[in-house]
Amino acid sequence: MSLADSDRELVEEELGREATPAEAALFENLWSEHCAYRSSRPLLSAFDSEGEQVVVGPGDDAAVVALPNPNTDGYSDTYVTLGIESHNHPSYVDPFDGAATGVGGIVRDTMSMGAYPIALADSLYFGAFEREHSKYLFEGVVEGISHYGNCIGVPTVAGSVDFHADYEGNPLVNVACVGLTDEDRMITAVAQEPGNKVMLVGNATGRDGLGGASFASEDLSEDAETEDRPAVQVGDPYAEKLLIETNEVLVEENLVESARDLGAAGLGGASSELVAKGGLGADLRLEDVHQREPNMNALEILLAESQERMCYEVAPENVERVREVCERFDVGCSVIGEVTEGNYVATFQGETVVDVDAEFLGEGAPMNDLDWEEPTEPERDLPTVDLPEAFEAVVASPNTASKRWVYRQYDHEVGVRTSVRPGDDAGVVAVREAGVGVAISSGAAPNWTSAAPYEGAKAVTLENATNLAAKGATPLAAVDCLNGGNPEKPDVYGGFKGIVDGLADMCSDLEVPVVGGNVSLYNDSPSGPIPPTPTLAMVGATPSYDAPSMEASAEGELLLVGDRVLADPDTEARLGGSEYLRQQGGSDRFPSVPEDASAFVQLLAAVAREDHVQATHDVSDGGLAVALAEMVSEDAGIVAQVPEQGGLSEVGEQVGWLFNEATGRVLVQTTDPERVREAFSGVAPVVRVGEGQRDPRLDLSVSWTELSYDVDDIAALRATIENELD
Amino acid sequence: MTVAIVRFGGSNCDRDALRALESVGVDAEIVWHEDGLPEDVTGVMLPGGFSYGDYLRAGAMAARSPIMNDVRDAAADGVPVLGVCNGAQVGCESGLTDGAFTTNESARFQCEHVHLRVENADTPWTAGYEPGDVISLPIAHGEGRYEIDDDRLTQLETNDRVLFRYCDEDGDPSVDANPNGSKHNVAGVLGERDTTAVLMPHPERAALADVGGTDGRPLLEGFVRAVDAE
Secondary structure (H helix, E strand, O other), X not given: OOOOHHHHHHHHHHHOOOOOHHHHHHHHHHOOHHHHOOOOHHHHXXXXXXXXXXXXXXXXXXXXXXXXXXXXXXXXXEEEEEXXXXXXXXXXXXXXXXXXXXXXXXXXXXXXXXXXXXXXXXXXXXXXXXXXXXXXXXXXXXXXXXXXXXXXXXXXXXXXXXXXXXXXXXXXXXXXXXXXXXXXOOOOOOOOOOOOEEEEEEOOXXXXXXXXXXXXXXXXXXXXXXXXXXXXXXXXXXXXXXXXXXXXXXXXXXOOOEEEEOOOOHHHHHHHHHHHHOOOEEEEEHHHOOEOOOOOOHHHHHHOOOOOEEEEEEOHHHHHHHXXXXXXXXXXEEEEEEEEOOOEEEEEOOEEEEEEOHHHHHHOOOOOOOOOOOOOOOOOEOOOOOHHHHHHHHXXXXXXXXXXXXXXXXXXXXXXXXXXXXXXXXXXXXXOXXXXXXXXXXXXXXXXXXXXXXXXXXXXXXXXXXXXXXXXXXXXXXEEEEEOOOOOXXXXXXXXXXXXXXXXXXXXXXXXOEEEEEXXXXXXXXXXXXXXXXXXXXXXXXXXXXXXXXXXOOOOEEEEEOOHHHHOOOOOOOOOOOHHHHHHOOXXXXXXXXXXXXXXXXHHHHHHOOOOEXXXXXXXXXXXXXXXXXXXXXXXXXXXXXXXXXXXXXXXHHHHHHHOOOOOOEEEEEOOHHHHHHHXXXXXXXXXXXXXXXXXXXXXXXOOEEEEXXXXXXXXXXXXXXXXXX | OEEEEEEOOOEOOHHHHHHHHHHXXXXXXXXXXXXXXXXXXXXXXXXXXXXXXXXXXOOHHHHOOOHHHHHHHHHHOOOOEEEEOHHHHHHHHOOOOOOEEEOOOOOOOEEEEEEEXXXXXXXXXXXXXXXXXXXXXXXXXXXXXXXXXXXXXXXXXXOOOEEEEEEOOXXXXXXXXXXXXXXXXXXXXXXXXXXXXXXXXXXXXXXXXXXXXXXXXXXXXXXXXXXXXX
């Protein structure tokens, strides 16, 4: 790939001369889809990123959000950072290193805001689990994340894993990081003052990862696994850990004026973006960069994506102290130039190799105006099934099955903040600095957004918010990772537009500002485009570190909150996008999300914190059938039945009710059911579906049969992934 | 009285150890390995993490860091030394304790909660428990399988050097309750003196009242007991 002719014309018109090879390569990378969002930016204005809690919104390395002050109605000066990144193409070519470096990148985005990383969440998407190649990628990606995340001491507390045939040629690895900072520590990527020094800190620069940004902006070819390997970087978590500690000292001692981590397009990207944000320029001397290999040329030094490097703006009087700190941690460091009021200029051994306006380089890429087609919705064509068989198939599906095999490989407790561990609806970490628990949920649902991109993305949003609220947390902010296929195909772009609008509209309805994100297009391969995949990582806050478990107690009524099929005889259960249809075949329309979802989420967060609540569990993948099965533990079980309310007399209606995946529903087990009914009165219907029992089993009656599974049966069904990979 | 928590490059449980020790009333500070042990230390904790990235073999590089000469001297003088997780691997690699911790039977990293049976309650580390007590602590390691030759294991067992064994919730050290394939379910051992101990599970992750339980507190209080006993 090289700079497109039309772009070259534009660049040379601006420069009034021919572009040097280094300039052409810089523009090629920084104006790529991956860096410049040329096909997606026109759509991204749909997002609302404002809010009283938002300290730094989209556009910096990570967003910064103030945590609520539990003692007042306002916000505290303790902040969390939020960032999300995709590492899709590298993870296909080299799953272990591709996924590992994805973790490294998002952690450095966190560091460059003056924050210490306190939690990771990974959302992973692979082709059909049955295929050997999917399993190979899955194992490699999980090992890569485990290797890197564990070593740097950042707990992985939440995430999601989905399998869908359309990821076969193009898996997705979306990694989110939450960091902790405060008013005094926070820094940004806005260069401050001409005359300050530009310092490069971290690993020595080598020839690795050349052209990663432009590689990420093309479809993967059939030979990608061998051909594109040089574009994948190799991570060194030990170097990253030293860099984290170095950064921590630099931030604590207030030695950094602005910072940007080196990611796509390497030093050229980071340093030009840093000065462009401050409306400034720079004079850089590329030969002063500490290098790992001899004889590197200007272009290689500018664009290499060697990992574990940070670019800092440092006041001249602090340079020596920065050097000392780096030396203490055995971290490389060089002064490579100065911030100026002029152009972004780079020289190499006396020769000027780049001399451009930084803002034009960063923001000048023309946007693509692409054609799109409205996606069509499937019609109803339902299968006839045997209930026990369907139940077992859905509970054992790799999508709904236990993900313990995955999160057991992640250190999810380092830092001693994790109060709700992975495997529950949301992870919760104690932020003692502000006296609040921060809940984290991350995921998308390819079955939903394949069936209905717009409504599916709305459902993904509500599902993440419900996950937080079920653990007592009120949503605070979200970041998105928008993954799509080749946008030049109108049907693909139509689906992509659908997920963007769906996320934006629902986040707006829920009053959750979307404070940042990432777009990954061209996830297309010879086996076709991926399902449009809107990964959302949402955080919420709760005044308590504790949360009700998803596991049922022996005593207490089990209530289903928010089920509109039971409440309204005219609402039919729609099975579109369900795991049930994926297993059994057939099609249906996708269930729409409820109108008053915001009130539901707010109330649920409050109710979940009340003492009478023994267990809460969001109803999502696999529907009610799976949610009930997941609540059974060694200690207690559930007796449940199709309620008389709702008139679900026919077999098909009852099956639809058990397996539909309509969002905005939650199971609440309580000793005070009247209190729950009162709380949700006028907002969401509340129906008794059963109660706890001492026997660790699920007894589920429908009108014509009874299902009964004990905890070992359920565990055996849900062990699909472990059975295959251990 | 100050306990030194030795930070190597790649240590990542050092801050957790500091907070946990402070919560049980032990004065502690993090010491960078290149700075050496302060003169007046009353205890040493080798924390978890991935010292030197575990690149050669878990703990192998840190064990050869000059500060470990100070730590060995201190241990010989009866200064309490506790190695946890990577610190336990460093402890074995540096000869503070016998045996070695190597790759889990599963060949994967494992983060989960396990049960441990207190084998010897007559040490500063375990005096807060009763013999046979079953406690719950988290593990988080890829190389935690305890290995040692049969003769030396017999010796350790005869001399009451085994501190904890992995067990089920009823205290049975069964094969199923062994998370990593450790020989005889050994999770932690004593060094030459009772004041030196290493274990793979993380007591510092079970010490704060608000998160993670408190089963690790009595163990950390061993720093106080060991000093009092001297």
